Amino acid sequence: MNQHTPIPRTIVEAAIQKTGLANVGGASIREIRRLIDLIEADSGVSFLRMEMGIPGLAPPAIGVEAERAALAAGVAQHYPPVAGVPELKHEVSRFVQNVIGVSVSEEGCLPTVGTLQGSMAAFLVAGHMHPGRRAVLFLDPGFPVHALQARMLGLEVRRLDIADSRGPKLAEALEAQLADGSVCALLYSNPNNPTWMCLNDEELAVIAAAADRHDLLVLEDFAYIAMDTRTPYRLDGNAPFQPSVLHHSDRALLLISSSKAFSYAGQRVGMLVVPDAQYARRYPELAGWFGHERFGAALTLGALYGFSAGVSHSAQYGLAAILKAVNEGEYRFLDTADEYSGRAAEAKRIFVRHGFSLVYDTDVDQPLGDGFYFTIAYPGFTGEALVAELFYYGISAIALSSTGARREGLRACVSFLPTEVMPELDRRLAAFRADHPVPKSN
Amino acid sequence: MNQHTPIPRTIVEAAIQKTGLANVGGASIREIRRLIDLIEADSGVSFLRMEMGIPGLAPPAIGVEAERAALAAGVAQHYPPVAGVPELKHEVSRFVQNVIGVSVSEEGCLPTVGTLQGSMAAFLVAGHMHPGRRAVLFLDPGFPVHALQARMLGLEVRRLDIADSRGPKLAEALEAQLADGSVCALLYSNPNNPTWMCLNDEELAVIAAAADRHDLLVLEDFAYIAMDTRTPYRLDGNAPFQPSVLHHSDRALLLISSSKAFSYAGQRVGMLVVPDAQYARRYPELAGWFGHERFGAALTLGALYGFSAGVSHSAQYGLAAILKAVNEGEYRFLDTADEYSGRAAEAKRIFVRHGFSLVYDTDVDQPLGDGFYFTIAYPGFTGEALVAELFYYGISAIALSSTGARREGLRACVSFLPTEVMPELDRRLAAFRADHPVPKSN
The missing domain is CATH 3.90.1150.100 (Aspartate Aminotransferase, domain 1)
Known part of the structure; x- marks a missing residue:
């Protein structure tokens, strides 16, 4: 040989x-x-x-040029708002409406230093939402760093390999992991690294029902949003939409990456999208850890402020410009x-x-x-x-x-x-x- | 009235x-x-x-222009190295030599998303260096977010108001906090927010001795490095130097902010400096949490990777250009x-x-x-x-x-x-x- x-x-x-x-x-x-x-x-x-x-x-010139213009205008001097600059929050909200067909207020549209900061912050908060519920369930195969994050924060890592539990088998497989009531959050990627599998709408409905039943926080990782080319997404607020657990439950956060979809990995600017109901939801346990009972406040004024006090000011303007171009049909x-x-x-x-x-x-x-x-x-x-x-x-x-x-x-x-x-x-x-x-x- | x-x-x-x-x-x-x-x-x-x-x-034009040039050259596409781009690591190492008079290898000169990410990562690692040692001692008055970070990570927050324990009283006051062996790390700012007090060299020696005696990790926060104008710092590798605990112990990390010294708060790019001996130090307990026993590896490949997989690519080049100008005497x-x-x-x-x-x-x-x-x-x-x-x-x-x-x-x-x-x-x-x-x- x-x-x-x-x-x-x-x-x-x-x-x-x-x-x-x-x-x-x-x-x-x-x-x-x-x-x-x-x-x-x-x-x-x-x-x-x-x-x-x-x-x-190559990254889209419209983002690069918007960053350069923001820098020339002096944004490097000023601390960015922790919850994001208004221009970006506005475009993220429109993007979610256009691509997923779900309405999320600008308040819950947050920039993060890569979606990894978003998942880290979400794990930190989720792990303190309910006393004693300190496990996170990962639907495998998946991106291994997410599980490492949970482990670093002292959370229990549970894994469910769903490759052999797809479709009608999913509900039972999920319930077996959730039945003991220890799980506070659940994460999967759609499409998925490494397999490029995509959970379909029926499966997402099963996950949503489990989230509502067990008061779980679902983290839906869109590292490759809308990049499943089997469906001709319109991206203009009309169906077909990117399938999402948000179509079935509001107990979920979206992690939307700019790294692959917009080839913008270098600037470390991702999106963490919190639906209105989840943003407003109160968990008395959070107050002792983050100074706020309200999920959205604990996440932004607690976790995200503590992690980095915001995201690169210029990168926020760069991403806002990219999203605006997408939202207005000018950048495919x-x-x-x-x-x-x-x-x-x-x-x-x-x-x-x-x-x-x-x-x-x-x-x-x-x-x-x-x-x-x-x-x-x-x-x-x-x-x-x-x-x-x-x-x-x-x-x-x-x-x-x-x-x-x-x-x-x-x-x-x-x-x-x-x-x-x-x-x-x-x-x-x-x-x-x-x-x-x-x-x-x- | x-x-x-x-x-x-x-x-x-x-x-x-x-x-x-x-x-x-x-x-x-x-x-x-x-x-x-x-x-x-x-x-x-x-x-x-x-x-x-x-x-x-206003921020220095040299930083802003270097960022803009890096963006024009396409850095937005590429994930930055988690431990920083070589140009920045090189200039941070020179800066520490020039301003503090201490030699730190480029390997331990790390960018962070603001120094807050640096302290968060340091707390996360410090809290797992020794089984059962989960308290952090804060020398007050101080910047309250540091204590919030430790609390969010589940660490015990201890406070020592040093305003009335300065000089010869410091050793005894410190020892009273450290005697039970629960403290893993200690943080102070020099100069200090809100008082503008500066610990002097004798006091830093006392802190260093306590760190060596108790195997503590000292976090020395330079949010306002060299901005104590009573001393005419040379910044060229010659005395007088910025006082630092590193003159007395290597069990310390420096958190050096670009926000005030360089008016560069917007881009969220700070420095975390790990002296060689601390970078190489091994703590068997860390392996279970971060996959690495070596402090530097647990910090970079574990905590910093998990927090955000690096720092804005362009901001790293911006800060590198500012530091280079400082190091070469071109920007005062x-x-x-x-x-x-x-x-x-x-x-x-x-x-x-x-x-x-x-x-x-x-x-x-x-x-x-x-x-x-x-x-x-x-x-x-x-x-x-x-x-x-x-x-x-x-x-x-x-x-x-x-x-x-x-x-x-x-x-x-x-x-x-x-x-x-x-x-x-x-x-x-x-x-x-x-x-x-x-x-x-x-």
Whole structure:
């Protein structure tokens, strides 16, 4: 085997030795990057990089120019309002109406330093809403940092792998986790990293009913809002809308990221959207921790003020300008989603043509969409073994095991896989297959 | 009394009634602002605003332009490194060497989303360094948000009012708080909000010795670094240096703010400086919470990553440019401190001329410097009563009671008190004194 590798085996092995990595397949993204740098330098072969989950397209000029104008106008001097500048709050409220079809007052439309600050603040408050309820339920597979946040705050982390509990099985699987009354909050991403699965409207209704029954706070993570390209979202206040738990319950917060949808990861400005009823809801227990019983006040004047006293002033104006352009139909951010989708469709076809299979491929009753991520496996390989073996073919990805997914395989991201490299992907995977013939039994 | 008020009593009373404030003297800064807006609109009299603690000068163009250039170069697309961009880390390290005379490797020079994110992250990690040690000691008077942060994280808040335990009394007062072994961290600000007191080198040595003896983490808050104008700091790597606990112990972190020193509050970019020995120090207990035993790794890959996955990319370049200009002697940021100092000296003289006294006026054996804040009292008035009464004279400030200080009086901030309004301050205080003659016994 390995006779067709585009990179000499000795170079890869020397690089692995140099980094001291005992288990390449289980390496972190940072360790993988260092390994690739070494191999590329020694071999002259460029990797097809699919391990990262970062935007691969330029940010919209309208946001960049609005930030630059705000800086020129002197915003760097003044503390931003903790709950956000009015211009941004206004556009976030419109955006939620346009994309999700739900009305949320500007008061509850909050900027955060990335959506990670939003989830951290939400966990901190949720963990003190009810005495003794200190567990957070994560619907896996998911972005592992969310669970790390809860753990850092001393919350109990519960996990429910929903890949095998989709559709009609979801209610029972959820109830089994919630029955003891310890859970205060529940988080999932839609679409989901690493699988690109999307919970559908029936499933969101099940989650909403559980939230209402158990007085849970649902955190709906939109790291890739409206980027499920199977549905032609209008984004103008008319259906079809981005499915959301807010269509069924107000016991929920939305975490809306600008990193991928707007390629605006660098400025660390996300959105935390609190529906009016949840903003006003009172929890006597919160007063002792945050000085306020009202959820919205505990969140903004307590947690968010304590975390950073606000979000970069100029970045708020940048995001406001982007959202305004979206709201007024002048910036079609879903062109970004379409670009990634086209790449994913083609890359999946190439992988499948060469004997790979999709690990997660179905949303209850329909095929997954093509998006930022997809998941693949190869007969006879664990995920970690496959990561390691693909290194010799100049292809990098991460093992699903590192994401909390139970199934074996890889997560591949298309953000750094432009269309023009697809022929090279095809050649390298052909070489891989030639070196690793699929056994007949498969 | 009140016959000389520049604002008719009825207008002030109507405004108070309109805001529904039961206790004007105890109002928050936000409530005071609303009251002033109403009174100014009705009376046409502009207030002399001394209640806020926000920068009153323009930010340096070099920072603003560097941010704008970074945005034009496309940094908004890319996630910033969690531990900071190399350019910033380099300049922070030089700045610490130049201003404090201490060498800290670039690895430990971290950007944070305001120094509040730095203290929050430090509290989170410190609270898990040693099993069972969950108390933080605050040297009061101080900035109340720090204690709120610790409380939100479930840490025990201990307070030591050091105004009456300065100099040779400090060691014993500290030991009384630390003797039971529950304290994991200790925080103070130098200079201090609200009093502008500065701990001197002997006192810092006492704190350092306590830190070494009890394995404490000291958080030294430089919200106003080098802004004690009594000492002519060189800022070029030569003495005199900003006094710091780092001259006596490496069990300390520095929180260095850009908000006041560089008038850069809006972009939420501060510095958290971890000396090499503390960065490398291992605490087995941390692994279970942050995945790393090493303090620096738990702080950066755990807490700071979880809080926001980094700091605004452009703001990092902006701050790097400001620091570079300071480090190379091209930007004298202490001109800002000198401006505030001149205002404070003159305002203090005017207050004292009209019968006011300074509440906190001495650092052990020398008079306090003139700086961003000073504290005043008037015979026969509590702090809250004085805040309320000065409203009729168009002067706003906050009561010391709201800052955790034990003595009665006001905190006055000079950032919005330019030199040209001093004659008006003089007239209004003369009117105040005429209406409130100081009793002979005083």
